[in-house]
Amino acid sequence: MSIYRADPAILKLGDRFYDPVRPAQFPVAIARFVNRRAAQGVGLNLDSEGWERHFHRFEPLPGNLEQPLALRYHGHQFRNYNPEIGDGRGFLFAQLRDERGRLLDLGTKGSGQTPYSRFGDGRLTLKGGIREVLATEMLEALGVNTSKTFALFETGESLQRNDEPSPTRSAVLTRLSHGHIRIGTFQRLAFYDDREGLHALADYCHRFLFDQPGAGAERLFEIVLSGTAGLAASYLVAGFVHGVLNSDNINITGESFDYGPWRFTPHWDESFVAAYFDHAGLYAFGVQPEAIHWNLAQLAGCLSLIADREPMEQALNGWPGLFQDALVEALIKRLGLRPADKESDLNLAGAMLAALRTRTATIDRFFFDWRGGRIPEGEVYQAFPFPSLARQLEGRAALPGAIDHPYWSDPEPCSMHIDEVEAIWSAIAERDDWSPFEAKIMAIRRMADAMTPPCA
Structure with missing residues (x-):
């Protein structure tokens, strides 16, 4: 476990970059998700009371920000410039170093009103919090550079929303992120x-x-x-x-x-x-x-x-080229293969994209079936352009341990489509049944272990 190292560096910028705010006081504290793995990475060894104290009541962490800060920024929203935004339902709670020495932020969502809330209540629906947990866990497993959901507490308030059945349950979320400096800043x-x-x-x-x-x-x-x-x-x-x-x-x-x-x-x-x-x-x-x-x-x-x-x-002007190079690299990595020379990698990536664009299989199923350079025998992969993909895979070396995990013998890949998300929420909303949510988190983390074997 890492050692806790507070580093409230944002204070060096001065108060024209933020506004001190106070967290909302919530009537109920029910821990629905705590990311102990992420907490260990930043040296926080918390018991249940500690999680509630710091990530529900938002009492300051030792040696850290004495008061939360709502960050100031503008932004283009659907290409329309808006100078009236900023942290409207969140704040920067703390900054600290991880085991690699990186400066990370603990920021919130649904923690109350700020000077930038305008007409909003500064709150987060429980469904919105659940969806963020699922998104961050799945993206992290798939190798996307993403913030991590650090904690999610149900807060006992009834919220009115126009885009989902109301009143609905409320929550407050904390994310662990490599900074909150945006283009809009x-x-x-x-x-x-x-x-x-x-x-x-x-x-x-x-x-x-x-x-x-x-x-x-x-x-x-x-x-x-x-x-x-x-x-x-x-x-x-x-x-x-x-x-x-x-x-x-x-x-x-x-x-x-x-x-x-x-x-x-x-x-x-x-x-x-x-x-x-x-x-x-x-x-x-x-x-x-x-x-x-x-x-x-x-x-x-x-x-x-x-x-x-x-x-x-x-x-x-050179960014599209950077993107294309990154796309080739990411395609080959998700297939669990070693990089080769540039021409071979480009040809393989082209064959993969041609296969994916047929929509013969879902994206998850495609990468699952062809992982490690395996050539699936199913009839679905016999038609054009899959034989061309199979030829491109001849002689390609897999990453060490790419298909060693038992996950790669499962009948179905782990996925996160909208019907699954809605089913998880329905179980919570209708029966307060958290078992599908907890099972999905376990399944995602199992897939993550399979995607990044220790020997790789």
């Missing part, structure tokens, strides 16, 4: 032409998030380009649709976070949409790379106030 400073603030924020990111103090805004942009290229590729290979890739939801560390109307598409359907209100398909499955690229252009515009625009424009 830079946009707010650029909006006010705060060049001193932009320099300070860029320096903060280099010093505390990327361990490259003094590297400059252009280098920062390159780091963000690389991280977001990997994120976009991992979304596709996981079959994941975030649903709301607004600029305030793009973390400059390239880490995915803040899960609202997410879904996993069963098949490789580039027009598949997660959010019912995304009528134009702006953030559809296959459009996500383009959406992230657009947001990166907004970041470049902000940083051009303190750096040379031309090198950033050239770097931005």
